[in-house]
Amino acid sequence: MKDFTYTALPARVTFGAGKLASVRDEVEAIGASRALVLCTAAQREQAEQVAELLGPSLAGIHDGAEMHVPIASARKARELASELNADCAVAIGGGSTIGLGKAIALESSIPILAIPTTYAGSEMTPVYGITEDGVKRTGKDVRVLPRAVIYDPDLTMSLPLEMSLVSGMNAIAHAAEGMYAKDGNPVMSLMAEEGIRALAQGMPLLVDAPQDKEARAQCLYGAWLCGTVLGHVGMALHHKLCHTLGGSFNLPHAETHTIVLPHALAYNSPAASEAMGRIASAIGAPDAAVGLHHMAVKLGLPTALRDLGVKEADLDRACEIALSNPYWNPRPIEAKPLRALLQRAWEGAEPQ
Numbered sequence: 195m196k197d198f199t200y201t202a203l204p205a206r207v208t209f210g211a212g213k214l215a216s217v218r219d220e221v222e223a224i225g226a227s228r229a230l231v232l233c234t235a236a237q238r239e240q241a242e243q244v245a246e247l248l249g250p251s252l253a254g255i256h257d258g259a260e261m262h263v264p265i266a267s268a269r270k271a272r273e274l275a276s277e278l279n280a281d282c283a284v285a286i287g288g289g290s291t292i293g294l295g296k297a298i299a300l301e302s303s304i305p306i307l308a309i310p311t312t313y314a315g316s317e318m319t320p321v322y323g324i325t326e327d328g329v330k331r332t333g334k335d336v337r338v339l340p341r342a343v344i345y346d347p348d349l350t351m352s353l354p355l356e357m358s359l360v361s362g363m364n365a366i367a368h369a370a371e372g373m374y375a376k377d378g379n380p381v382m383s384l385m386a387e388e389g390i391r392a393l394a395q396g397m398p399l400l401v402d403a404p405q406d407k408e409a410r411a412q413c414l415y416g417a418w419l420c421g422t423v424l425g426h427v428g429m430a431l432h433h434k435l436c437h438t439l440g441g442s443f444n445l446p447h448a449e450t451h452t453i454v455l456p457h458a459l460a461y462n463s464p465a466a467s468e469a470m471g472r473i474a475s476a477i478g479a480p481d482a483a484v485g486l487h488h489m490a491v492k493l494g495l496p497t498a499l500r501d502l503g504v505k506e507a508d509l510d511r512a513c514e515i516a517l518s519n520p521y522w523n524p525r526p527i528e529a530k531p532l533r534a535l536l537q538r539a540w541e542g543a544e545p546q
């Protein structure tokens with residue numbers, strides 16, 4: 195066994211169908227009494243439900259959350275929080291809405307109560323991202339880690355099926371890379387394996403019955419575990435590639451993860467055999483990379499970057515950008531195999 199240092203991040207987690215009803219108690223538990231509720235315009239209805247449950251602990255609702263947290267939207271939300279004298283942010287939504295809460299917390303240090311409605315996992319991490327002049331600046335600061343999280347599977351019922359499934363693959367990606375992380379540890383590997391298993395069992399059930407309560411609970415439980423892994427250990431090739439591709443070609447976040455993951459794992463497979471064995475066992479397949487590719491095909495998910503609008507002529511540039519910013523990876527990142535990986539991901543071919 196390799197040596198490790200494990201620093202656990204603090205977070206209070208409440209999990210269960212109907213747990214949204216405890217939102218006022220959770221606001222009190224983090225020592226707050228004037229909550230600014232954040233959401234996207236599309237999730238206004240869910241935010242109004244939260245507002246009603248908060249009663250006198252409500253400061254206001256702001257439905258301006260947007261993908262990638264543009265700086266203008268962060269400024270607006272910060273000003274509103276200050277004008278309303280809010281002493282906490284309640285973010286109900288996916289990674290974009292929780293990201294807006296983080297942008298407020300980064301400046302004002304008010305605590306966040308996160309109520310995730312996708313499987314992206316931002317609620318369990320101290321990582322923030324703000325986009326200025328087309329560039330997404332990310333950073334790590336424990337002030338943005340939500341102080342409390344309510345996981346209520348009922349709130350995920352309205353997440354459209356395909357979004358649920360690509361979001362689930364996005365969560366699996368956090369856990370998969372966490373298993374071979376440079377700063378990994380046995381506790382995170384246990385969580386990662388269990389998180390992948392829960393999602394791999396829950397997602398196929400959603401295809402036949404998107405409103406299946408038990409399947410929704412399984413998936414959200416998996417998302418919590420995978421998000422915890424993302425918050426605790428460093429990521430590698432897969433996440434960096436998705437960040438590069440997403441930022442440079444404006445690609446959708448969870449779909450990009452879904453397509454790239456099997457290929458990134460195939461690339462790292464020779465240097466991370468124990469992790470690959472555990473991932474394969476969690477998804478019930480002989481091989482982690484090929485198994486995840488087959489899983490995506492079976493679930494009817496996108497498997498080719500060309501279907502997201504990436505041009506074949508862009509692949510050389512994508513490869514150059516990915517190589518221009520060196521980072522740790524279990525297998526050294528080299529131009530030729532990386533370019534081959536991108537080609538296969540572009541075509542939607544089986545990973546090798």
Ligand code: NAD
Nearest residue numbers: 234236262288289290311312314316319321349350352353
């Ligand atoms: P998202 O938050 O952008 O949501 C996508 C859309 O789905 C939005 O319109 C949203 O309102 C809607 N939606 C969400 N939940 C819904 C539900 N239950 N019912 C109906 N509609 C719903 O998508 P995401 O994939 O959750 O988050 C992606 C963003 O989060 C990216 O910008 C990514 O970089 C960031 N992220 C950050 C971290 C981190 O640790 N900082 C982790 C993961 C993702």
